[in-house]
Amino acid sequence: MSVAGETATAARAPTRRQAWGIAAFFAAAVLAWMLFSVWPDWLNAVLISKKAFFSSIFNGITLAGLYFLVASGFTLVFGLMRNVNLAHGSLYLLGAYLGYEVTRLTGYWLIGVAAGFAALAVLGLLMQVLVFRRLEGDDLRQTLVTIGISIVAADLMLWMWTGATYQIATPTWLDGAVRLPIVTAYRSNGEAVFLSYPFYRLVVLAAAVVIGVGLWLLLNRTRVGMMIRAGVDDRAMLAASGVNVHAVFAVVFAIGAGLAGFAGVVGGSALSVAPGEDIRYLLASLVVVIVGGMGSITGAAIGALLIGLAEQIGLVYFPTYGIVLTFVIMVATLAIRPQGIMGQGTAGRAR
Amino acid sequence: MSLALSSSDPAARPAAAVGGTGAAHVVLAALLLLYPAVASDFFLTQIGAYSLILGMIALSLMLLAGYGGMVSLAQISVAGMAGYTVAIFGLNSSAVHGFGWPWWIVVPMAVAVGGVVSALIGAISTRTEGIYTIMITLAVATAIFYFTQQNYALFNGFPGFAGIRAPEFWGVAWRDPLPFYYLTLAVAALAYAAVLYARRSTFGLALQAIRDNPRRMRAIGFDVTAHKVVAWFYAGLIAGLAGVLLVWFNGRISPGTINVGAAINILIIAVIGGMRHPIGPFLGAVVVVLMQTFAIDIIGAERFNTLIGLFFLVIVFASPDGLLGLWGRLKPRLASPSLGAGQDGGGHRAANLASNAEQTGRREE
Numbered sequence: 001m002s003v004a005g006e007t008a009t010a011a012r013a014p015t016r017r018q019a020w021g022i023a024a025f026f027a028a029a030v031l032a033w034m035l036f037s038v039w040p041d042w043l044n045a046v047l048i049s050k051k052a053f054f055s056s057i058f059n060g061i062t063l064a065g066l067y068f069l070v071a072s073g074f075t076l077v078f079g080l081m082r083n084v085n086l087a088h089g090s091l092y093l094l095g096a097y098l099g100y101e102v103t104r105l106t107g108y109w110l111i112g113v114a115a116g117f118a119a120l121a122v123l124g125l126l127m128q129v130l131v132f133r134r135l136e137g138d139d140l141r142q143t144l145v146t147i148g149i150s151i152v153a154a155d156l157m158l159w160m161w162t163g164a165t166y167q168i169a170t171p172t173w174l175d176g177a178v179r180l181p182i183v184t185a186y187r188s189n190g191e192a193v194f195l196s197y198p199f200y201r202l203v204v205l206a207a208a209v210v211i212g213v214g215l216w217l218l219l220n221r222t223r224v225g226m227m228i229r230a231g232v233d234d235r236a237m238l239a240a241s242g243v244n245v246h247a248v249f250a251v252v253f254a255i256g257a258g259l260a261g262f263a264g265v266v267g268g269s270a271l272s273v274a275p276g277e278d279i280r281y282l283l284a285s286l287v288v289v290i291v292g293g294m295g296s297i298t299g300a301a302i303g304a305l306l307i308g309l310a311e312q313i314g315l316v317y318f319p320t321y322g323i324v325l326t327f328v329i330m331v332a333t334l335a336i337r338p339q340g341i342m343g344q345g346t347a348g349r350a351r
Numbered sequence: 352m353s354l355a356l357s358s359s360d361p362a363a364r365p366a367a368a369v370g371g372t373g374a375a376h377v378v379l380a381a382l383l384l385l386y387p388a389v390a391s392d393f394f395l396t397q398i399g400a401y402s403l404i405l406g407m408i409a410l411s412l413m414l415l416a417g418y419g420g421m422v423s424l425a426q427i428s429v430a431g432m433a434g435y436t437v438a439i440f441g442l443n444s445s446a447v448h449g450f451g452w453p454w455w456i457v458v459p460m461a462v463a464v465g466g467v468v469s470a471l472i473g474a475i476s477t478r479t480e481g482i483y484t485i486m487i488t489l490a491v492a493t494a495i496f497y498f499t500q501q502n503y504a505l506f507n508g509f510p511g512f513a514g515i516r517a518p519e520f521w522g523v524a525w526r527d528p529l530p531f532y533y534l535t536l537a538v539a540a541l542a543y544a545a546v547l548y549a550r551r552s553t554f555g556l557a558l559q560a561i562r563d564n565p566r567r568m569r570a571i572g573f574d575v576t577a578h579k580v581v582a583w584f585y586a587g588l589i590a591g592l593a594g595v596l597l598v599w600f601n602g603r604i605s606p607g608t609i610n611v612g613a614a615i616n617i618l619i620i621a622v623i624g625g626m627r628h629p630i631g632p633f634l635g636a637v638v639v640v641l642m643q644t645f646a647i648d649i650i651g652a653e654r655f656n657t658l659i660g661l662f663f664l665v666i667v668f669a670s671p672d673g674l675l676g677l678w679g680r681l682k683p684r685l686a687s688p689s690l691g692a693g694q695d696g697g698g699h700r701a702a703n704l705a706s707n708a709e710q711t712g713r714r715e716e
Contacts (some may be wrong), residue, residue, distance in 0.1 A: 151615065151619075
């Protein structure tokens with residue numbers, strides 16, 4: 001993360017960067033052509049249809065937005081506290097249930113979203129202060145505790161909300177589909193057929209981008225963010241320089257848990273809320289964070305994009321082996337870059 | 352009970368924590384062998400055999416976690432892969448696969464599959480260290496679960512395979528409660544003895560040294576990754592054996608057998624029992640199976656997961672070394688008023704000090 005490191009790599013390898021630039025240019029050109037042309041038959045034959053292809057791409061990106069929201073909290077908490085919060089999926093599901101209840105009671109979806117974030121942030125704060133602070137420095141026990149919490153939480157949620165599937169009602173201004181300026185085909189009378197896409201999913205994507213940028217600004221442009229970054233690099237040193245590390249931990253845990261709750265409400269509106277979703281999003285967060293690199297928000301974004309796209313493309317093109325694609329990405333990352341795409345490696349983090 | 356010896360011989364320390372080595376084992380073996388005399392069929396299989404099977408899977412986790420410092424959540428998946436091998440190549444009633452190969456080919460094959468799958472998972476997860484292992488193995492376990500659920504060509508998807516029977520050979524129907532109990536007991540004892548032996552072997556000592564300080568071991572010239580992967584392979588053999596017994600016990604295997612809940616259940620068993628001695632996982636298995644069976648009568652079938660979870664949390668908070676650790680801490684207090692307490696207590700205190708020192712050493716890494 002140091003500035004000196006960045007300039008050194010930039011000065012050392014300009015040719016490599018140029019090569020990547022050219023590759024990226026070509027990829028963008030191909031993508032642009034695919035986006036705006038009407039596909040020839042052979043391409044339709046390979047990729048089923050333009051509509052199927054771009055729908056899966058857009059679905060993948062939207063799902064990536066959701067995964068990013070969940071995983072960013074997970075990666076922040078892990079990066080700072082070395083706490084593998086295996087109850088993170090439970091936080092997501094609880095946020096979704098609470099959002100459902102609040103939306104149902106008040107009738108306002110936005111209040112539901114806010115409640116999901118706020119309630120889980122408070123819960124995260126409590127968990128950090130009451131539970132994890134007592135076990136500080138013992139990674140394994142902290143992780144075991146989160147497993148215990150997730151078991152109890154899953155069971156209690158099953159008790160409260162039974163095994164039924166819920167769908168959080170979205171307001172009318174979020175319903176409907178938008179027509180994207182992408183022509184999938186021409187009718188026989190020469191009229192263009194445009195790709196349409198649910199408006200709500202675009203909103204999810206936009207929310208993820210806004211929150212991602214917000215987190216980036218928080219981490220890189222504020223004093224608290226500076227403390228958090230310092231804590232990720234060297235916790236002991238941060239404490240030695242007079243910062244109340246526990247307060248920083250509590251803030252980060254609250255943000256992480258709150259984001260999980262937020263993602264729960266947003267995801268519960270786009271998809272559905274049911275028992276078992278906690279495991280699904282926990283797995284997604286794990287893989288995203290392993291692929292992207294622990295403790296890195298940018299890494300979480302890249303990982304989420306990869307996994308979201310892989311999952312949706314896999315769903316369309318090889319349904320029974322979709323999960324394998326996700327898994328292959330994880331294994332390949334571990335084989336080539338064990339610390340994750342944006343991870344710093346263990347050497348950089350002397351502890 | 353050579354407790355004084357425990358302070359001078361560090362390797363004997365974990366054994367001392369459960370109260371002696373030889374004599375305790377003889378008593379334990381006698382009790383387990385005579386257990387069928389007092390137990391009904393239900394207690395023989397549903398409690399006895401089932402605990403032993405789960406204990407073996409947890410033992411494979413204990414081998415990795417206790418001696419290798421690698422906490423794996425994928426051991427049930429390894430057992431499941433062995434179980435699926437039995438279902439696919441042996442006989443099943445699901446009319447999918449079921450090649451009907453004889454047991455003496457299928458069982459070694461299933462155990463080998465367990466070892467290989469485990470070694471592969473190990474090869475992936477040893478790319479990183481420490482707490483990362485738990486994340487990666489959980490991801491692997493979940494991926495295997497989803498894969499078996501989605502894939503019909505090989506794993507027959509959601510329903511899995513049913514109608515798998517333990518074979519009959521040497522004139523014994525191994526499916527019956529009594530033979531099945533003794534079969535499970537024999538296999539579990541074998542696995543337990545193997546781990547006890549491996550702990551003192553050159554390999555086991557090297558593995559423990561790697562757990563304590565991988566960097567130094569690498570500097571001395573040990574191939575750290577290879578040692579870890581081999582440990583994963585051995586653990587896979589044990590889990591594979593348990594997987595074969597599990598599929599015979601259940602008579603069926605489906606993705607539900609190896610879901611995340613089951614994976615976490617194994618970790619719970621190992622943690623509740625304690626991961627300092629191979630007896631721990633079996634102890635934990637008995638406790639968890641008893642709870643699973645009888646908690647239903649106390650608080651109803653619905654909320655028993657809450658009970659298990661809370662008990663697990665209490666154990667994690669109160670005693671990081673599980674019930675074994677609890678016993679190790681209580682014993683000197685119970686023993687001190689009795690005869691010869693001075694020396695025994697001293698030995699224990701030294702042992703406890705040593706274990707504390709070891710723990711702090713591990714934490715500092």
